[in-house]
Amino acid sequence: MCEDADVTDAPSSPPRSGAQAVERALGVLRCVEVDDHGVSITELAQRTGLTVSTTHRLTRTLTEADLLIQDPRTERYQLGPALVVLGRKAEQRLGYRQTLPLLEELAAVTGESINLGIRSGNEVRVVLDVVSPQPLRFSQEPGSRVPVHVSAMGKCLLANSGDIDDEINRLGDLVRATHRTITDRDQLRRELELVRERGWALNDEERNPGVRAIAAPVLQPGGGLVGAVAIQGPTVRITDNRLPELAALLGETTHRIAPLLVAPSGH
Structure with missing residues (x-):
């Protein structure tokens, strides 16, 4: 499961802090991590409890940082190459x-x-x-x-x-x-x-x-x-x-x- 109890996105909720934004991004990464076939925006939104627009915003930011990649054929998201670099450095250190x-x-x-x-x-x-x-x-x-x-x-x-x-x-x-x-x-x-x-x-x-x-x-x-x-x-x-x-x-x-x-x- 890739759930985050604090990632609901009600319109009336107060502005999110930086820590909450990080938690949301981590929730997206965890969902992609556990699915070998990639995850669509709709599936990510359902699994994290976020709205589609918020999920799209997060995936775009994560993709620009190479933490995610999107398959142009299926439009599904996979873990990105930046994580390989980070993982190798962490493995060494x-x-x-x-x-x-x-x-x-x-x-x-x-x-x-x-x-x-x-x-x-x-x-x-x-x-x-x-x-x-x-x-x-x-x-x-x-x-x-x-x-x-x-x-x-x-x-x-x-x-x-x-x-x-x-x-x-x-x-x-x-x-x-x-x-x-x-x-x-x-x-x-x-x-x-x-x-x-x-x-x-x-x-x-x-x-x-x-x-x-x-x-x-x-x-x-x-x-x-x-x-x-x-x-x-x-x-x-x-x-x-x-x-x-x-x-x-x-x-x-x-x-x-x-x-x-x-x-x-x-x-």
């Missing part, structure tokens, strides 16, 4: 590019797909992805977002962000994805306490049937939480007897990449 060889090394050793994720509100945003060479595999593309409570990376981020009860209280409804999803807050609390104690988390078919993931937090020497790294694959390969080995490999990898990453200022 935040340290993600330097960590990729270490994630590729982990994928080669385990034979499974690897993700690096960060917290974005009550979701995990996948930043880097290394796909398993196996024919039967599971992977998540960069930019993918997953609710924290159904993700091994998310559990790591929750367990290491501060007071566990406070973190759980901020989550709102714990939506069920499969019959194994943890939707009970007391059960989630016990799970997060275990994650904090042992240093790694398990997603046991809690988001996708037949898929398991094991993850560990990326903690800087000073204690700052930078993100989390996950190994994920089918349950037939990520078995209980492999978990200790995979946890040890994750611990080694996260220890090596922690100094390379810039810690976020908050979530």
